[in-house]
Amino acid sequence: MDTLKRETLSQRVRQVRPSGIRKFFDIINTMPEVISLGVGEPDFVTPEHIRRAGIRSIEEGHTQYTSNYGMIELRQEIAKKLQALYGLEYDPAKQILVTVGVSEGVDLAMRTIIDPGDEVIAPDPGYVAYEADIIFAGGVAVPVPTYAQYDFAVRAEEIAAAITPRTKMILLGNPNNPTGAVIPRVELEKIAALAVEHDLIVLSDEVYSRLTYGVDHFSIASLPGMKERTILMDGFSKSYAMTGWRVGYVAASTEILEAMLKIHQYTIMCAGTAPQEAALQALRYGDDDVKRMHDEYERRGQMFVAGLNKLGLACCEPRGAFYAFPFIGNTGMNDEEFAEKLLFEEKVAVVPGSSFGEAGRNYVRCAYCTSYEKLEEALVRIERFLQKHAR
Structure with a gap:
């Protein structure tokens, strides 16, 4: 069969990078016991x-x-x-x-x-x-x-x-x-x-x-x-x-x-x-369902962000959504390396901040729309990971 002699894909499609979120989501699906803080998917079932x-x-x-x-x-x-x-x-x-x-x-x-x-x-x-x-x-x-x-x-x-x-x-x-x-x-x-x-x-x-x-x-x-x-x-x-x-x-x-x-x-x-x-x-x-889920996200976020800051990963208090965005630049790893090693070594999935733009470099996104207990365990694993890689 003859191969095409012209570029098959449009310039616009070639210009777009694959989603960094989906890359990690695909990996997560192949790994048991992963605590996923990667995808912004509420853990609540539709009421x-x-x-x-x-x-x-x-x-x-x-x-x-x-x-x-x-x-x-x-x-x-x-x-x-x-x-x-x-x-x-x-x-x-x-x-x-x-x-x-x-x-x-x-x-x-x-x-x-x-x-x-x-x-x-x-x-x-x-x-x-x-x-x-x-x-x-x-x-x-x-x-x-x-x-x-x-x-x-x-x-x-x-x-x-x-x-x-x-x-x-x-x-x-x-x-x-x-x-x-x-x-x-x-x-x-x-x-x-x-x-x-x-x-x-x-x-x-x-x-x-x-x-x-x-x-x-x-x-x-x-x-x-x-x-x-x-x-x-x-x-x-x-x-x-x-x-x-x-x-x-x-x-x-x-x-x-x-x-x-x-x-x-x-x-x-x-x-x-x-x-x-x-x-x-x-x-x-x-409306009552929204209030119930909102209050639980707030409870989770306050605990999780406080935990990240205690571990030395500086993190602003999020005022909306359900994401924490801690700075990991003081770990000696860039955001992609940090996310990949954390996933494979401690089975905690986060998304490199650079997936969301250049200004996100040296940050990672953590979605705290999973259970309070899993977030607590994620902090334990992240602490162990940081101790292992302490410079």
């Missing part, structure tokens, strides 16, 4: 009444397509929730789109807004898919470093310094994955002013909005002049322990949302019907 709603949907034969936008009842509940939380008013008929997780929403937004060569400013470290989605859309990712001294919250002055005539979007993960940072309102106000001044779109990924500790979550879309230029995203995976159901949503202006729908309807058609009905149940009756 029973939400599971029952999904099962009931199937049993009642609700197996057809929904509207491309998603079930109108679900969109109405989303609109009510955004009104109650942030005072934001969205038309559920034309300004809310149900997506296959927030991940689809980010991809849709990039392909809807970004032309080849457009620049997208995003905090570094940041979620691994952000840079990939920017590249797939033909854009240029412009990372803005964040720093431990500011609890890794992105600052407006760094964003301002990165703006050029090619800048079209600011992408914010708030709360942040992998650092757990929550952007203070004062910084959001400054970032909003920059967006208005330079006529920029803001994509605000708020999938961890219900998981903040000691601070209230505040959406940049609720600031003056920002609703029309903000693409707000949230979902059910983290707060309701519904990762496998794959339901998220986008709230945006009619013009932007109808453009996103063009891509969504030709690629996805609509989110699954049973998952949407489960999400509807979650929104209507799941």
